[in-house]
Structure formats: structure tokens, C-alpha cells
Amino acid sequence: MLLDPWLWLAAFILLAYTVEAITGFGSLVIALSLGALLLPIDSLMPVLVPLNICMTGYLTWRHRQHIHWPTLLRLILPLMLAGTLVGYGLRPWLGDNLLKLLFGLLVFWFAARELWRMARKHVATHHPVWLSRSLTFGAGLTHGLFASGGPLLVYALAGTTLDKSQLRATLISVWFSLNTSLTFLFLLDGSLLPSLHKVIWYLPILVIGVWAGEFLHHRLNEQRFRQLVYSLLVVTGALLMVKAAAW
Template sequence: MEMLWLALAGFILLAYTLEAITGFGSIVIALSLGALLLPIEQLLPVLVPLNICMTGYLVWRHRQMIDRRLLLGMILPAMVIGTLLGYALLPWLDAALSKRLFGVLVLWFAGRELWRMRTSHVASARPLWLNRLISLAAGVSHGLFASGGPLLVFALAGTELDKARLRATLVSVWFSLNSLLTLCFALDGRLLPALPQIISYAPLLLIGVWLGEHLHQRFNEQHFRIAIYLLLLVTGGLLIAPWSLL
């Protein structure tokens, strides 16, 4: 078991290094790789509080860029409800089924992003009601897997926000929802046993950010993104493979 948690440390370092390079969500990477070795319900109380550290810093740093109307008017109401629903559903889901559902989500997201990059597809705006419905589904995904990003980015495709404002708004979403999930983990008793792992993994965030900043200046970000999505395609396939459910 100690070797499994040591391997998770490597996945966390990789995830935060890649996020510092590309801005891509660290939890999706760390959870998809970690779920190959450990149950999702054991990983979430460790990965979610760690993410608060980075997103909290980014929210404060880019607070002037947050679109509060979009955040409070469309995203958070639906996603908070969805997150609480997903959190309530997780204990009722079989561990193997949870892993398979997450694998399907990862496969869809990675495949969609690779297709979008290949075709330079530009999404059109959707009706507000449909975006709210997708945001609710993103919240359920976040409550189940702390990975609402793929669906929320899909919901926000076609918005008129520039890249900087969209990123700042999304970071504030993850900080808010992960703070909510951390509170839930504290109330249900799962946070306290995870504190030793959280404390031991915390320095990896700083190392990952430093490595990412260092590598960002030397390599093409587009190539890193392609490598990440290919990695997620393989990982998603492994998560839904029959032998991974034993």
C-alpha cells in the first residue's frame, strides 16, 4: 500500500507540472492515473484539498479578471446543486462502476479535445437553459470525481469571454467547489485520516509549479497538450477495461 501512495506522489507531481505548463486541470490527470491503483473514494479526500492551495492563490492573483456575473448567475448555482448531488450519489455507486464512469468521461474529454485541435473547430453559443443543464451535469461530475471541468468547459464553449477572464472564472469555480467538497469530507470523517498524505504531498505543488515554469520556456505548449490528451486516452481506456475492474 505504501508503494501505491508513493506512485500517487509521482502522479501528483506530474499533474501539477503539466498544469503549470498548459493550465490544464491537475485533478483530472492525477485522479485518472491514481484510479488505476487506488479507489476513487480514497483519492478524493487527498487530491481535492491539495487543489485548494493552488486555486486559492490563482483566484487571489487574478481576482480582477473574474466574470462575477457569469460565475454567480449561471455557473455556481447549477454546479453547487450538482456537486452536492454527486457527493450524495458516490457512496451508492459500486467502486468498479465509478471507475468505469470516470474512464468514459476521461475518454470523451480527451477525444473531443484532440478532435477540436485537429479540426480547429469553433463552438457556437448555446441557449442559456442548455448551458445551465450542462453545468448541472458538470456539478454532478464534480461531486463524483472532483472533475467537472470537461463538462463545464463544454458548457462555456462559444462564450465571448477572452482566455484570461475565462481562466480566472474557471479557477474561482474550482476553488469554491473544492472548498465545499473539503468541508463535506471534514464532516463525514474522511478528511482527518487523509491529512498525513495531504501534508506530505503539499511540497510537490511548489516543485510542480517550478518545473512547469521552467519547462514552459523550453517546449511547445501545443505539443504538451497533445501528449496529455493522448495520455488521458490511454488511461481512460485502461480504466474501463475489464481487468481494471477486478
């Protein structure tokens, strides 16, 4: 029973949502990157994406007054939705090994970059408009492929004039919108319904993770905890690339 990869995924989900509640980021990236070490990405997506809607839907409603609607509707959603549809369409053509290689590269780049920024105390600078738009479309592409557009979107919005509350609420509403769209696509392609019982089974684990994260939030040094999480992601990304290359 301990060798069952879906049982391990439950532990990864618990860790991912505990981290999300402590730091405010990373539930899908962490759960998918760890889960992809044991299971195909195509099997994980119809479970993890609908599960994420439960949390982001609640948080979107709770923080709706802070959403910066012009940024959401004029900049982020049009480009990311287009990119997501392209990424979703590409997934069947790439194969699981190439998906894991690309996802491992994305996770490794994101985590290594964050560790470098923390070590150098680097302050983000504003990107030119063309680069922000290109990165935002790329974020949508990676979201369609791996439901993990966060790393590129956060980079695309570097130096934004939005305050912390506006940026957080706007990003949460992006994930809710895009993950709802992906879940609808999973329903159409027939992959959602066979996975629905797993989504329901994992829901209490999500709640426990959020509760544990809220409990630990003020009891941990967040800076050091982030360093630990990013270090874990660097190792996980490297393992995904090695595993994919070995095949």
C-alpha cells in the first residue's frame, strides 16, 4: 500500500497546500512536480486542477475587493487564456517524457532564480511592455501544459505598480479563471469524470493542509522556510529532467 503512487500524491498535496497557506504560493507547482516523479502528468492534471479550484474560488471571493480589474481583464486574461488553449492543444503531441523534461526545466529555473534573488536581495525591475506581454502569453502556454503558469506570470509582472494585496488577489483570480477553463476542457475530453472520485477523496487533505499552514504561518521564519521550499523544488526539477532524459 505504501508503494501506491496515489497515496504518495496525498502526502504531496498535504505538503503543497500547507506551503501555500504559509507562503501564499506554489500549491500546484509543488504537488505536480513531486507527483510527476511517480505518475504521468496527464493523469495528475485532471485531479490537481479541479482540486485547486476549491481553494482559489474561495480566496477569489474573499479578496474580490482587491482585484485590479483593468490588469486582469485587459492584460493578463486575454493573453493567458490564449496561451493556455495553445498549451492544452500541444500536450497530447509532446508525450509524457518531454512534458516532464520541460516541466522539470521550468521548476528548476523558477526555484533557482528565486534562491538567487533571495541571496542577492535582488529588487525586481519593470519590464518593457512587449516583454511583459510575451512572458504573459508564455505563462498561459505553461499553464495549458502543466497548470503552472505562476513562475512566468510573476516574472512578467515584475516591477508592477500594484500593491501586495492587489497583486495577490489578481493572481488568485487568474488561477481560478484558468483552472476553471481547464477543468471544463477535461470534462469535454473525458478525463475529468474518471478522476472525480480522487478529487473528492483528496479534498479533506487540502483542508488539513490549509489549516496546518495557517497554524504554522506565524510560528516559522518565512524567509528560511521559502529557502527550504525552493531548494526542494530545485532538486525535484533536476530529478524530473534526469528521469525524462533517462527514458
